[in-house]
Amino acid sequence: MNRVVLQYDQLAVTYADGAQAVRGVSFSLCAGECLALVGESGCGKTTIARAALGLLPSSAAVVGSIRLSENEVVGAPPETIRTLRGLVAGFVAQNPFEACNPLDRVALHVAEAWRAHRQVPPSGRISATLGALGIANPAQQLRRYPHQWSGGMLQRATIAAAAAHRPLLLIADEPTSALDADRADATLAALRATGAAVLLVSHDIGVVARHADRIAVCYAGRIVELGTSSEILARPRHPYTRALLAATPRCAQGMPTPLAGAPPRLTDPISGCAFAPRCTLAQPACHQHDPPLRAGVACPILGPDAVPAPAIQQPETHTARPAAARSAAPEIIVEARQVAQRYGQGGQAVHAVRQASLAVRRGEIVGIAGPSGCGKSTLLRLLATIETPSGGEVWLGGELASRAGSHRPLSRLARSGFVMPIFQDPIGSLDLRWAIWRSITEPLSAPHRADRPRPAQRRSIAREHLAAVGLSHIDIEARPTEISIGQCQRVAIARALCAAPGLIVADEPTSALDASVAAAILHLLAATARSGTAIVIVSHDWALLDVLCDRVLTMSDGILTGA
Known part of the structure; x- marks a missing residue:
């Protein structure tokens, strides 16, 4: 039998605000x-993992036992x-x-x-x-x-x-x-x-x-x-496991299904099974008794004949969802004409993008896939006119926005919130000094916007868009360091939607999100496209691109194909 390297025994963690982040967790891990x-986010996964190395805040109350290679971690100096x-x-x-x-x-x-x-x-x-x-x-x-x-x-x-x-x-x-x-x-x-x-x-x-x-x-x-x-x-048995798999693009048929409702507040007392308020199979006893983990499942109403959820299927080929038929082609929102980007000079130069051309129309969702470091993120920054290309041109809404040799965006659209990026690093894209309501509504204060709201209106607008990304419960005065990475990602998405842009360029927008939240965000992006916004999305997840995008392009070594 393999040696046990890590052993949890009835671990419980309570934070200073009273949140019971972990409640009676026991399992072992062998060499x-x-x-x-x-x-889902906030379910205690990261707290469980960090507790094994004593990486929790000093204010966290930790009880139970964690043995790491025969060394007790809980209470260790x-x-x-x-x-x-x-x-x-x-x-x-x-x-x-x-x-x-x-x-x-x-x-x-x-x-x-x-x-x-x-x-x-x-x-x-x-x-x-x-x-x-x-x-x-x-x-x-x-x-x-x-x-x-x-x-x-x-x-x-x-x-x-x-x-x-x-x-x-x-x-x-x-x-x-x-x-x-x-x-x-x-x-x-x-x-x-x-x-x-x-x-x-x-x-x-x-x-x-x-x-x-x-x-x-x-x-x-x-x-x-x-x-x-x-x-x-x-063959998942717990209703929550089934719902979680149904929210995953790899398991769902068509667009994934978000979980209804929201997880309980961990600062509030939990009576009965915590999932019961969201469970379609819940019985009165489920709201009264919190079942222990027995035979691998903590649910008293399911026996061994539970209906299985679909198994994971890895697609051998990737075919993008065909674009909907249109009576007339909508206007082109963004167009890249032979754009290139080179960093450095001479033999040390890195050619991140090589003569890429594409056009994205109003209401269209275009995906870009490719290996890490192939130039996808650089191309998005060029489309958003965040960077100036070393070659070629970028057009926005029929106006020349950026070309090689220009030192600033040439189009008024590029300076008015017409293009909104969602960056790969959500925390790095937010000002750590600002309350999140200010970050969300920042695009509305752009000097070239004619509809700039008064400061008193911005908090209400922020709440509306936070609700759209499933964060209606969050404190709008919180700073980015006071919320999770996944929540920061949703704040960044809310900021992009707040500006009602003509174009959204999204770099791995769901990478920090759990399956249920990601499914809800996919539905939100699809609805945004139906309202007329063009979207260019970079993702490593082919299953996500297949169900969301009208077409998918591929990129390798700076070369864009399939446009």
């Missing part, structure tokens, strides 16, 4: 095994925890941009585990680790700074930092959210090849299906279903 924690980090267990944070110091070269980040323990990394170990994760020319890339790497490359650097010391346990919080499917598979395969136990927090059901041995489905701080991946994905 070489991968267990995935899945569930800080020096014991520091010894375990890096040497016994490595941690991959959800946001690679936030995990890196922009003033340090990438090499320093990857060697962090050795530096923290005053050790020198073995010669070539760092480059070899990056090479195994698919980074070309790692020795050269290590000399670069974080801002010179794509989000997917930076994510792999943080994974290399956690894995390079070959710990017994790797705790990974959304480690593949910035990676395309092939890179995600290669990355997790490389992690599994180390022989370490992997505790994986992920919203990506496809990744979980391919790489996790077991799945723990979390809801309102508890594990409601626990079993092998094949069992849970092919």
Whole structure:
């Protein structure tokens, strides 16, 4: 029998505001095994994972037991925890941009585990680790700074930092959210090849299906279903697990179905099964008794003959949903004419985009897919006139907006909120000093807008758009650092919609969102397109692009095809 590396026994975590983030969680993880924690945002996944390395706020009240390689973590002195980090267990944070110091070269980040323990990394170990994760020319890339790497490359650097010391346990919080499917598979395969136990927090059901041995489905701080991946994905028993899979593009037929209702407030007392208010199968007893986890499921009304949900199907080919027939072609909202982008000069120049041309019409949703670092995000910035191309032109609404050699947007549309971006890094795209209502309504105060609202009106507008992205309960005076990454992503989406733009360019807009919220956002984007807004969306998720987009283009090494 494999050695138990990580053991949770009745773990409970309560934060200073009274939120019961984790309630009676118990499970074990053996050497070489991968267990995935899945569930909606706020269900306790990240708290469970961080607790194993003592990474919770000092104000959090932690009871129960966590044993890491036979060392008790709960109540252990800080020096014991520091010894375990890096040497016994490595941690991959959800946001690679936030995990890196922009003033340090990438090499320093990857060697962090050795530096923290005053050790020198073995010669070539760092480059070899990056090479195994698919980074070309790692020795050269290590000399670069974080801002010179794509989000997917930076994510792999943080994974290399956690894995390079070959710990017994790797705790990974959304480690593949910035990676395309092939890179995600290669990355997790490389992690599994180390022989370490992997505790994986992920919203990506496809990744979980391919790489996790077991799945723990979390809801309102508890594990409601626990079993092998094949069992849970092919024959889910808990109603919440079924609903979660129905909200996943890979499992749903057509557009995914968002879960009705919202999770309970963890600061309020929970009586009975926490999922009962949202459950279509709930009985009176469900509102009175909180069932324990028995035989892998915490639901008393379901027996072994529960109706299975659809199994995961990986499409062998990807065919975009055909555009709806139109009596007359709508006007072109954005057009790129042979645009190119080059960074640097001479032999060190990087050609991020090479003579790309495309036109997107009013109400059309166009997807762009391709591997990490292929130029997708750069092309979006060119379409949004955030960057000036090194070659070619960008037109907005029939007006020349940007061309090679220009130093600022040439069109009034580019300066009036006609184009709204949704960036890949949600926290980095928000001003950390501002309340979220101010960030959401900032586009309405653009000097070239004729309909600028008074400051007193902006809070009401912010609430309306927060409700549209499922954040009606959030404090509009909160700062970005006071809410989760997924909530920051929805704030960024609300800001883009607030301006009623003609064009939205979205870079991985659902990468930080759980399946249910992502499904709701897809419906919202589809409705926005029906109202006339053109949308260009970059995503690594082919299933998402298939169900949402009118057509999908591919990009590789800066070359756009299929336009």
